[in-house]
Amino acid sequence: MPDPRAGRGRWYSLTAILLVCACAAMAGARSVDEIAEWAQRASDHVLTAVGVDGIR
Numbered sequence: 001m002p003d004p005r006a007g008r009g010r011w012y013s014l015t016a017i018l019l020v021c022a023c024a025a026m027a028g029a030r031s032v033d034e035i036a037e038w039a040q041r042a043s044d045h046v047l048t049a050v051g052v053d054g055i056r
Contacts, residue, residue: 016051
């Protein structure tokens with residue numbers, strides 16, 4: 001039986017999460033939803049630079 005949770009459960013360092021939040025805030029994000037939208041739109045190069053690999 002396949003695990004329905006397979007797409008979730010990724011672990012990222014606290015530093016990487018805070019860097020994503022800081023970058024998004026500097027770009028004008030003012031809520032958690034806007035931070036998530038910024039992270040979805042960010043290039044792979046930017047995400048790798050802050051320590052988030054394989055988010056997509």
